[in-house]
Amino acid sequence: MEEVGSVTVADIPSHQQKVGEVLLEVEDLSVDFKTDAGVVKAVQSVSFTLHAGETLAIIGESGSGKSVTAQAIMGIVPSPPGVVNAHAIRFRGQNLADLTEKDRRKVRGQEIAMIFQDPLTSLNPVYSVGKQIGEMFRVHRGASRKEATEAAIELMEQVRIPEARLRVGDYPHQFSGGMRQRVMIAMALSLDPAVLIADEPTTALDVTVQAQIMELLGSLQEEHNMGLILITHDLGVVASVADTVQLMYAGGVVEKAGADDFYEAHAHPYAEGLMRSIPTLIGEDERLIPIEGAPPSLIRLPPGCPFNPRCPYVTDRCRTEKPLLRSIAGYAGLVACHNAEDVRSAKVGGGGGSGE
Amino acid sequence: MSDSGREGPESSAEEAYREEHRFVDEAVGSKMTAVLAGDFEVVEKEAGLFSDAWKQVRRRKLFWFSAVLIGIFTLMAIAPALFTLPSPATHDPRECSLRNPETGEFQDLLQPSSEHWFGTDIQGCDYYARVVHGARVSIIIGIGGTLLLSFIGLIAGGTSGFYGGWTDNVISRIVDVLYAFPFIIAAILFLNLVAAETGRNAWHVLLVIGVFGWPTLSRIFRGAVLQAKEKEYVEAARALGASNNRILFRHVFPNAIAPALVFAMIGVGGIIGAEAALSFLGVGLQLPAISWGLMIANSQDRIATDPFLIFFPGLFLSLTVLGFLLLGDVVRDALDPRNR
């Protein structure tokens, strides 16, 4: 019943202005799954840095490796069949691989928390939501049952679940989708983590509820100055909140840039293709321009650039040599494409920009 | 499963569990995504379920092991002479002599020897021949009983699940009654009714097993049908104007049959065990029929002195049951991707 008035921001702050302390550094992360059919190369040499207060959006379609990246950071990739390799995953300078399982557990949940796509299946159906939130305090803080319940109520109020005190004993199936996701958020934020990873937090929700949850996440992030990793397939959802964008395709990062740069001037053919294939509410009602073909099998990736079979800019080089992330002239981001310059000039020539 | 007295409880729990886990759903739509956390578009293994299953089954040693076991015992049931031929004392199992043909001495219960591989029983019959001939009853009742109970169970479960309403209510209550009335007690009581004067034969046992044994399969199939009929492709067929029969036989039935099939396959072993158990209890086959259960029953007093009388029929019985059990297991693994 509340109307939030229009927000006018004169200056879109770039992430450079916003950076706080370095929280998370991921260097050269790869994850393989060994299956009967072959080795699934789910994530290949992904690196990034996350600062306090920063929102990093990892964008990609199904099978791009974005969720697995998050699981690897959390250290919850199911193994077997998963095999995680990384040069380092550092939290506040400490390489997580060096920690004992016990210390790693302290980081997990307390320092780096995570929420998942489907809040119904992600909550345990046989425990009340109060118990599940309270469990964080019971296990990590040694709180009594009563203290844990009180803390749970307080958190539920914080994430604006109405009548928290009455509902603390209810089970997940008694809540609506949006409320369940609030419960997940309350649980994740219970110990005031420095980093929150949100894996498609609104995909299972309706747009109006999505708007509520995104607003909540935004305000909580600001309040706690968290580093936030938002994983999504929807370029729209993160457009307003991301500071940095990392676009993934077939397990690898194909483009990485400040959000302003990315949305305005993305340089990878895949990014361009994605932008054009999104139906939009704004602008001319053009015919959509889809990316032809389908994503490759992660077991048998094409040689060279994984995007080459679908790429309109493809050259012979793309079919043999895998492009690495590099910077190109006139663009502040990094692109893994041999022909990024051509993509850029074609775009400028075609008069395209954002919102095409 | 071999103690059929417990068939009821086992299966209803299993059924509850299947319902809980939407067995059919997953058996049919196999996503390995559970492990891979939904970040891959996994091409589903659905339709080629049976052909894929066959491919997978062929590669497994256990499958061939069970196939060989079943093959041997089936052959034994069809042509026992093939198996008794090489034995030096090959006889008709009913041609027994209490006297040594050479010395004329009175003899019974010979221990196993090179002449009588499995010894002789108290009547002086060659025990190997008897045990070999015991296969026929087991295989007939095992397969026949399964066919009969599957027939009843599929019809009952199919109508119950597909049509719902009062039909479902009535059938479900009958199933409840049969569950509450433990199979073995039912079998004991009714086999006593059947042909008490004329003596019972394999068909009587088969009939009672079929009539009282169908509820589990019916419930499994009902659940599978309920699942399958909610599928969108059924709605699609309806939208095309397909008749009920077409929907049932072309869309629902083929997609619901897998779990029932697996159950029936495993069930053969269970029924073979049940026949033996009933004969052992004295309510199954009666002398002069030849049945492993009867042989064991008639030898139970001699467990201390002549354990071989129990051992050999027990071994053959267990191996037959094992064969069907393993086959069912292998097929279930192949059809139910959760086990992969």
Place this chain on the structure above:
Amino acid sequence: MDRVSSEEGGTVNTVDTGSEALLVVDDLVKWFPLTRGIIFKKHIGDVKAVDGVSFRVKKGETHGLVGESGCGKSTTGRAILRLHEPTSGHVFFEGRDVIAMSKKEMRAVRRDMQIIFQDPYASLNPRMTVRDIITEPLVIHQIGDNKARKDKAKELLEVVGLNPEHANRYPHQFSGGQRQRIGVARALALDPKLIIADEPVSALDVSIQAQLVNLLMDIQQEYGIAFLFIAHDLAVVRHMASHVSVMYLGHIMETGTRDQIYGAPQHPYTQALLSAVPVADRVVERNRERIVLEGDLPSPAEPPSGCVFRTRCWKAEEICAVETPELKDMGGGQMVACHFPETRSVLTVSGASTA
């Protein structure tokens, strides 16, 4: 009303206002009874999934039916086809009331009305080959012989952009996008006049989704099939539909041409919905006005009195709780069910224009 696309390849036929309506949905109601009781079921209430929905679809046009989950849009689609038997109301197809039809008449009508489902994994029978799936409609309606059906399957596969050589394959051998094309081919087999597309692209990734959207638009253009396009994604609907109806809790809140709905929405719910849809443009996103609705969707078993949207509406007054607003024509064919309608163009942002 006129829908003319500027793009060379993607022109959409102009629909004459005067042309006859192919489908008229009149006060359609679908309640699912809630019962309680052990032997005798006592009727204790209803889930009012669809509660008096009216709209019309003209020949060859695409009518979008949008709303969030639980608003009754899919139930509406199924009730039109009598996959869910409607509780009351009328559905006129080419002037004849479908609801009153006998089974036999219904079977004949089904040739002209087809449906495409959301889930490409659940909507194809895994035990049938692609050919069997596509030719099933022909078999059911006894059209052509085996050879003719085979040829038709081949032709349809080509139309939807699949390799006709793959007709012998099973659905599991195809990707989600390809499966959805098979579903489209099945719907086309009987040359229908109307296709009800129930969230046909929602389960697909964006890059694949765009392929399907284009395919559907091409098909419509080529065969002149009318679409009832049911979706929760307002952006997709904007690309597909010339007319749009917005549903909330079993009721139509607003209906009109695409430009009216997107450019000048008058119902608060339409406005909230539009303002919540994210746009992949940073400048737009940062500058646009966003209306964040409070609270959850009320239960359709106990919908609010009066206007069903009032519990989440910032404009709600006493009258909204008492009197159910009727769909009123606000001019130009735009109909709004609100006591306080007011044009508000939520998509207009500094410089960027709405369509």
Place this chain on the structure above:
Amino acid sequence: MPDVVRYTARRLLLMIPTFIGATFLVFFAGFALPGDPIAALGGERSMSESTRQQLIERYHLDEPVWQQYFRYMGDVLQGDLGVSILRRREVSDIFKEVFPRTVKLAGLAIAIEIVMGLSAGVLAALKKDKFLDQLVLVSTTFAVAIPVFVLGFAAQNIFAIRLDIFPIGGIQDGAWSYVLPAFVLATLSLAYVARLTRTTLSESLNEDYVQTAKAKGLPQSRVVGRHALRNALIPVVTFIGLDLAGLLGGAIITETVFNIPGVGRTIVQAIGTRDHAIVVGLSIAAVIVYLVISLVIDLFYAVLDPRIRYE
């Protein structure tokens, strides 16, 4: 909680037709047992026509079956299971004597089942596809393949006769007499419990909420024990409960093999002696025990799984 009450009421009402159907079947089959019931009532002795008439009247044998049935069930509901002329005892007394033996046997078997079956299943699920898992799979397959009476005799032969650890049968040695039979009785269900636990647990270990539990930084023991196992146990507990209900109804074969005069063996013996009163009385008692326990299980199921109440 009205939901629980309604649920209970529903189950109770649904039980009525089941109860009538099952008991009628028992009554009918017992009544129709071959042999002259009157002669059986008189045992071996011959009797005069007048005694015969007296007995017929006393037992209402001239009435239609269904009338006899309702008369009989009326008595049963008041705790009267009839009288065995042959044994000259009230069947309810016999039940009171033999039932505790079956309870001991079944109780011990269930305990073995829970301890061994659950641990084997949990270990197998945690070490999926490793050696231990394979071992559990193979051994449970064999356990299921060997029919109970064969297993019973094998156990007798090895543990009672050759090794002389346990008595060969009977109940003279008190609780110790029940150990070997209980193991034999438990074997089959133990195998099922192990397999069921393995499947459900390995499945629930893949559920999203287990991911959540891990992401919460909970120790492995808590992730498995509190989150995965708690959910995996729902079907297992149901199985064990129904198994208990079935076993109490008569562990017929095991009792026969080990010569334990429990409910099952008494029924089998009574069939041999054509003692209709005992057959019908004990079988009906068994059916009632089964129904009551399965009702409890149903209710317990609702406690285990909070979603079930709101079906």
